[in-house]
Amino acid sequence: MVKKAEGSAEDRLIARYFRPLASHPGALGLADDAAILVPPPGCDVVLKADAIIGGVHFFPEDSADAVGRKALRVNLSDLAAKGAKPVGFLLSLALPDGTPDVWLASFADGLRADAQLYGCPLLGGDTDRTPGPVMVSIAAFGTVPHGSMVRRSGAKPGDTVFVSGTIGDAALGLKLRREPGFAARYRLEPHERDHLLARYLIPEPRLALSEPLRLYASAAMDVSDGLAGDLAKLCGASGGSAEIEIEKVPLSDAARRIIAVDASASELAVTGGDDYEVVCTIAAEKLDAFRAAAFASGVAVTEIGRIIAGRTAPRFLDRHGHALEFAHPSFSHF
Amino acid sequence: MVKKAEGSAEDRLIARYFRPLASHPGALGLADDAAILVPPPGCDVVLKADAIIGGVHFFPEDSADAVGRKALRVNLSDLAAKGAKPVGFLLSLALPDGTPDVWLASFADGLRADAQLYGCPLLGGDTDRTPGPVMVSIAAFGTVPHGSMVRRSGAKPGDTVFVSGTIGDAALGLKLRREPGFAARYRLEPHERDHLLARYLIPEPRLALSEPLRLYASAAMDVSDGLAGDLAKLCGASGGSAEIEIEKVPLSDAARRIIAVDASASELAVTGGDDYEVVCTIAAEKLDAFRAAAFASGVAVTEIGRIIAGRTAPRFLDRHGHALEFAHPSFSHF
Numbered sequence: 001m002v003k004k005a006e007g008s009a010e011d012r013l014i015a016r017y018f019r020p021l022a023s024h025p026g027a028l029g030l031a032d033d034a035a036i037l038v039p040p041p042g043c044d045v046v047l048k049a050d051a052i053i054g055g056v057h058f059f060p061e062d063s064a065d066a067v068g069r070k071a072l073r074v075n076l077s078d079l080a081a082k083g084a085k086p087v088g089f090l091l092s093l094a095l096p097d098g099t100p101d102v103w104l105a106s107f108a109d110g111l112r113a114d115a116q117l118y119g120c121p122l123l124g125g126d127t128d129r130t131p132g133p134v135m136v137s138i139a140a141f142g143t144v145p146h147g148s149m150v151r152r153s154g155a156k157p158g159d160t161v162f163v164s165g166t167i168g169d170a171a172l173g174l175k176l177r178r179e180p181g182f183a184a185r186y187r188l189e190p191h192e193r194d195h196l197l198a199r200y201l202i203p204e205p206r207l208a209l210s211e212p213l214r215l216y217a218s219a220a221m222d223v224s225d226g227l228a229g230d231l232a233k234l235c236g237a238s239g240g241s242a243e244i245e246i247e248k249v250p251l252s253d254a255a256r257r258i259i260a261v262d263a264s265a266s267e268l269a270v271t272g273g274d275d276y277e278v279v280c281t282i283a284a285e286k287l288d289a290f291r292a293a294a295f296a297s298g299v300a301v302t303e304i305g306r307i308i309a310g311r312t313a314p315r316f317l318d319r320h321g322h323a324l325e326f327a328h329p330s331f332s333h334f
Numbered sequence: 335m336v337k338k339a340e341g342s343a344e345d346r347l348i349a350r351y352f353r354p355l356a357s358h359p360g361a362l363g364l365a366d367d368a369a370i371l372v373p374p375p376g377c378d379v380v381l382k383a384d385a386i387i388g389g390v391h392f393f394p395e396d397s398a399d400a401v402g403r404k405a406l407r408v409n410l411s412d413l414a415a416k417g418a419k420p421v422g423f424l425l426s427l428a429l430p431d432g433t434p435d436v437w438l439a440s441f442a443d444g445l446r447a448d449a450q451l452y453g454c455p456l457l458g459g460d461t462d463r464t465p466g467p468v469m470v471s472i473a474a475f476g477t478v479p480h481g482s483m484v485r486r487s488g489a490k491p492g493d494t495v496f497v498s499g500t501i502g503d504a505a506l507g508l509k510l511r512r513e514p515g516f517a518a519r520y521r522l523e524p525h526e527r528d529h530l531l532a533r534y535l536i537p538e539p540r541l542a543l544s545e546p547l548r549l550y551a552s553a554a555m556d557v558s559d560g561l562a563g564d565l566a567k568l569c570g571a572s573g574g575s576a577e578i579e580i581e582k583v584p585l586s587d588a589a590r591r592i593i594a595v596d597a598s599a600s601e602l603a604v605t606g607g608d609d610y611e612v613v614c615t616i617a618a619e620k621l622d623a624f625r626a627a628a629f630a631s632g633v634a635v636t637e638i639g640r641i642i643a644g645r646t647a648p649r650f651l652d653r654h655g656h657a658l659e660f661a662h663p664s665f666s667h668f
Contacts, residue, residue: 037378048424130387137383
C-alpha cells in the first residue's frame with residue numbers, strides 16, 4: 001500500500017496506539033529508527049525474546065487487552081526468574097488485514113497498563129501486515145548488578161527446591177477452554193472456574209521475587225513448559241537431579257477439587273504448560289534469608305523437594321515414596 | 335505435542351541449528367532462559383527490532399538461506415545508519431507445521447554466515463509453530479560511545495544530503511520478480527537482471543559507514559521505505575526540508591537502462607522500498623572529513639542535495655529545476 005509523505009498509515013498507527021507506551025527517554029518518542037538504552041554503571045543487561053501467536057498461545061477470540069498483557073508478561077516472567085529488574089521492551093507486531101481499530105486500541109491499552117504496572121516501557125519495534133494470525137513478538141530487557149543474573153546451572157545437591165504461587169492452574173484453565181463439560185464434571189464453583197480461566201489467560205510475572213532470587217537462589221527459571229520438564233532442564237544444566245514430594249506441590253483450591261475427583265489430573269498439573277511461576281533452588285545456609293525475603297515480597301513460595309546428585313530426570317514421589325511415571329513429562333510446541 | 339524429559343524437539347532443534355550461531359559468551363550456549371550483555375564501559379546500547387514475514391517481505395519460494403540473511407541484515411542496516419557497532423541479536427522464529435529440516439538447515443546456515451560476517455552472534459530467542467507463514471522476528475543490539483547514536487533529528491539548513499550505494503535497485507528487482515515480461519521489455523542483460531534480483535533478495539547493510547556516520551553526520555537513517563518518504567521522515571524529525579537533484583541520485587547501470595526507456599521508472603526508484611542504503615546529512619565543516627572517511631570505508635556515497643529551512647516535504651528537482659510530483663511518495667505496509 002501507499003502513503004502520503006507526511007506520514008504513513010503505519011506511522012499514524014504507531015503514534016496513536018503505541019507512542020503513549022513509549023515513556024522511556026531512550027524510545028525517542030518512537031520517532032527514530034532505533035532506541036537507546038543507557039545501562040546503569042556496573043550493571044549487565046538481561047535479554048529475553050518470546051513470541052505469542054493466535055491459535056497457538058492464545059485463542060483468536062481472547063480479548064486484545066489480554067493478548068497484549070500476556071505477550072509482555074511471558075517475557076517479564078523470565079526476567080523475574082533471572083533476578084533482573086525490567087527496563088523496557090521492543091515489540092514486533094504482525095496483524096492480519098482488516099484488524100479493527102478497536103482491537104488495536106484494546107491491545108495497546110492492555111500493554112500500556114502492564115508496561116506501567118511493571119515499570120517496563122516500550123522502547124521501539126515495528127508493525128506489519130500478515131496473511132497469518134496475530135503474532136506478538138517481544139524482546140524484553142532488564143538489568144542486574146554485574147555478574148548476578150541467576151542461572152539454571154547453579155543448583156547443588158542438598159539445595160532445597162521451591163516453587164512460587166500454585167502449579168497447574170493454567171493447564172487446567174486451558175482444559176476448561178477446550179472441554180465445555182469440564183467444569184460441570186468436577187462440580188467447580190464459578191469462582192474456581194474463573195480462577196483457572198484467568199490463570200491461563202493472563203499470567204502473573206513474579207517480579208516481586210526478582211531480588212530475593214538474585215540474592216539467595218543458587219539456580220532459578222520460570223515454569224512455562226510444565227514443572228516436571230522445566231525442573232529437568234534446571235537439573236540438567238546444574239549437573240544434578242531432584243526428588244520432589246508431589247503432595248507438597250502447591251495447588252489452588254480449584255486444582256485440588258479436580259484432583260480429589262480425578263487423581264490423574266495431578267500429572268497434568270505438574271507437566272502442563274503456562275504456569276509462569278518460578279522454580280528455584282536455595283542452599284541450606286541461605287534458606288532463612290530467602291524465606292524471609294520471599295515472605296516480604298508477598299509472593300508465596302513453597303518447598304517441594306531437594307536437589308540430589310545424579311544425572312537422572314527429577315523424581316516426583318507420592319506419599320508412599322513411590323516415583324510417579326509421567327506419560328508426557330512436559331509441554332513442547334514441536 | 336509432547337516431549338521426553340531429557341530434551342524436547344524444540345530443544346534439539348535449537349541445539350542442532352542455532353547453538354552454532356551462539357558464539358557470544360552471554361548467550362550461555364542457548365542453555366538458559368535469557369542472555370547477558372555486558373555493555374562496554376561508557377557505551378550506550380542501541381536496540382532495533384524488525385520482522386520479516388513470508389508473502390510480505392519475501393517470497394515463500396526464496397531460498398531459506400536468503401531469508402535468514404535478509405532477516406538479520408534489515409536490522410543491521412538500522413544499526414549502521416545509527417552509527418552503532420553490532421554486538422548480537424535475539425531471534426523469534428515462527429515456522430509452519432511440516433517445515434522441512436533442509437529448510438531450517440539452510441536458514442541457519444545463512445544466518446550463521448552473516449552473524450559471522452558482521453560480528454553479530456545469536457544471543458537467544460524462541461521457536462514456535464504457526465498456522466501462518468514463516469515469520470522471522472529479530473531484535474538486534476549494537477553499541478555506541480555514550481550519547482553518540484546518530485539520530486534522524488539533527489539535520490540543519492545548509493547540510494549536504496548524501497546517500498550510500500545505489501537507489502531503486504530493490505524496487506526494480508521486486509518488479510522483475512512480479513512481472514515476468516519486465517526484463518525483456520527493457521532489454522536487460524542477464525547480469526543486470528541478476529543485479530536487481532539480488533539487491534531485492536539480500537540487502538547489504540552499510541556497517542562500514544557506521545563510524546564515519548557517528549563521527550560526522552548531523553542526522554542519518556536507513557532507506558527502507560523509499561528515499562523520498564524516508565528523507566521526509568528525517569526532515570520532519572529535524573524540523574527542516576530538503577532539495578534533491580534527482581539526476582544526482584546514484585543509480586546502477588541496470589536501473590539507468592530501465593529509466594532511459596521509461597522515465598517514469600525514476601519515480602519508482604526514489605519511492606520504492608527495500609534499498610537498505612543510508613541517507614545522511616553532513617554540515618559544511620565536516621564534509622571533507624566525511625568524504626575521506628566514507629572513501630576509506632569502501633562504501634560509495636553520493637551528494638544528492640541539501641537541507642533547507644521550511645516544513646514542506648522534500649522536493650525532488652529535475653534538470654530544469656522543476657519539482658517532481660510523486661503519486662506514491664513512499665512505501666507502507668498499511
